[in-house]
Amino acid sequence: TDPDELIEEFRRVRAEGYAIIDQELEIGLCSIAVPVENDRGETIAALNIGAPAAIVPAAEMKERYLKLLQETKTALRPLLR
Structure with a gap:
């Protein structure tokens, strides 16, 4: 938990x-x-999708879910005042 590493992340x-x-x-x-x-x-706020690592490894999260999350956040934006 190096502060410089956290800031970079x-x-x-x-x-x-x-x-x-x-x-x-x-x-x-x-x-x-x-x-x-x-x-x-x-x-x-944030939108999150979680999954068991044994079924969806972290390396597959972006490919499987990022587009869906981005589409959802785009649809929500005009509704949030």
Whole structure:
């Protein structure tokens, strides 16, 4: 938990627009998340999909779920004031 490494990870996540965890929160759980912005572009929430690592490895999360999460957040944005 080096502060410089954490800051670099935050920068990467912000630039890519999503984050993936590989059993960091809970052994056996992988997940992917994207920020949700309101109609003014302010981040107000996140959308997350979690799956058992034995069924969906972290390496497959982006390919399987990122497009769906991005489409959902885009559909929600005009509804959030």
